[in-house]
Amino acid sequence: MEKSASAQPLRLSRVAIFVTVGLVLYALLFAAAEVLVRRTGNGNPVYRIITAEPVHDWIVLGASHAMPLDFQDFGDRIEAETGRSVLNLAAPGTGPLYHRFVAERYFADHTAGGVLLVVDSFGFYSEQWNEQRFGDRDLLSRTPFDPTTLRLFLDYMSEGVDPRAVLDYATGFSKINNHERFEPDKWEAEDRFTRAARPSDLADSERIDYLFPEPPDPAALRRYMDHLIALTRTARREGAEVVVVKLPLPARFRTRLPDEEAFDEALRDALSREGIPLRDYSDVLPEPRYYFDPDHLNEEGAEWLLENHLRALLQYF
Numbered sequence: 001m002e003k004s005a006s007a008q009p010l011r012l013s014r015v016a017i018f019v020t021v022g023l024v025l026y027a028l029l030f031a032a033a034e035v036l037v038r039r040t041g042n043g044n045p046v047y048r049i050i051t052a053e054p055v056h057d058w059i060v061l062g063a064s065h066a067m068p069l070d071f072q073d074f075g076d077r078i079e080a081e082t083g084r085s086v087l088n089l090a091a092p093g094t095g096p097l098y099h100r101f102v103a104e105r106y107f108a109d110h111t112a113g114g115v116l117l118v119v120d121s122f123g124f125y126s127e128q129w130n131e132q133r134f135g136d137r138d139l140l141s142r143t144p145f146d147p148t149t150l151r152l153f154l155d156y157m158s159e160g161v162d163p164r165a166v167l168d169y170a171t172g173f174s175k176i177n178n179h180e181r182f183e184p185d186k187w188e189a190e191d192r193f194t195r196a197a198r199p200s201d202l203a204d205s206e207r208i209d210y211l212f213p214e215p216p217d218p219a220a221l222r223r224y225m226d227h228l229i230a231l232t233r234t235a236r237r238e239g240a241e242v243v244v245v246k247l248p249l250p251a252r253f254r255t256r257l258p259d260e261e262a263f264d265e266a267l268r269d270a271l272s273r274e275g276i277p278l279r280d281y282s283d284v285l286p287e288p289r290y291y292f293d294p295d296h297l298n299e300e301g302a303e304w305l306l307e308n309h310l311r312a313l314l315q316y317f
Contacts, residue, residue, distance in 0.1 A: 034144060037141075037142060042184060044185055049106050052110065055110065057114065058314060059112045060087070060118065061089055061090065061099045061117050061118065063091065063129070066247065067092065067190075068292075069088060071190045089106065094123065096130065096224045096228040097133075097160075097227045099227075100230055101134070104152055114314075115235045116314075117245065118245050125217055135165030137178075140165070140175070141174040141180075145170075153169050193299050197288055197294065204252060208253075208258075212257075218262075243276070243278075243313065244279070248281050248282060248284050248290065251286035264280070
């Protein structure tokens with residue numbers, strides 16, 4: 001009995017040493033992963049915020065349709081031609097809830113004169129583009145850790161974000177297990193920016209099926225429209241003007257979007273109640289030659305949009 005009793009503290013001591021060593025090793029892996037994120041980062045919106053200047057004339061929020069406005073050197077061209085500083089915080093496959101999160105992270109320690117909010121109807125109909133995006137490993141693996149962002153993650157659990165996504169962010173699990181950790185953080189579509197797509201019914205159908213995994217639901221539309229309005233109110237409280245924009249789409253693609261008229265009506269009604277301007281450019285470039293795939297502007301399309309609409313918009317406010 002005496003031998004057994006004396007062995008118990010020894011076993012506990014060994015367990016404590018094992019746990020301590022494990023935690024130290026994990027902390028070192030976490031730190032190394034963070035260093036890589038900050039060395040290879042570029043596209044992640046949180047990375048862009050925490051590495052950016054504290055003041056901008058404009059920030060851009062949206063999903064992938066807004067990203068070509070910053071492809072290659074196009075963001076620099078926008079700034080040069082408008083005389084405005086512009087920080088593009090768009091991220092692929094994201095909806096109003098995630099855009100609200102990014103806006104709140106930006107305004108936590110930055111200021112902007114205006115918010116250019118690019119909206120897409122697909123983002124208002126599925127948790128896949130909203131609550132579930134917070135747990136997406138591709139995003140988490142490139143989202144640098146900082147206390148302000150962690151506090152926001154915790155707050156957004158009340159909005160339906162999975163606690164496992166918050167735990168992943170807090171522990172850096174996706175960063176540590178990122179097999180592309182040494183690769184630059186870049187959306188592969190950027191390499192096609194200078195090309196023009198060949199029209200394809202199959203590509204259009206597959207893309208729309210991907211964007212709308214569920215039939216449009218009026219209840220979901222109302223819920224995510226509330227998040228969009230909450231975003232605009234946050235920006236206005238911080239002294240920023242807000243302009244909501246629908247970017248161009250090819251006619252062959254735009255006319256196949258499900259319930260787009262209902263979405264447009266709901267969007268106009270919500271924005272008019274808040275006194276927020278809407279610029280609908282969705283039908284100004286109907287030809288496929290202005291796009292590098294079924295629905296994203298290529299360089300020629302982005303240049304046309306800048307020359308005919310964006311320059312005046314960004315300079316007006």
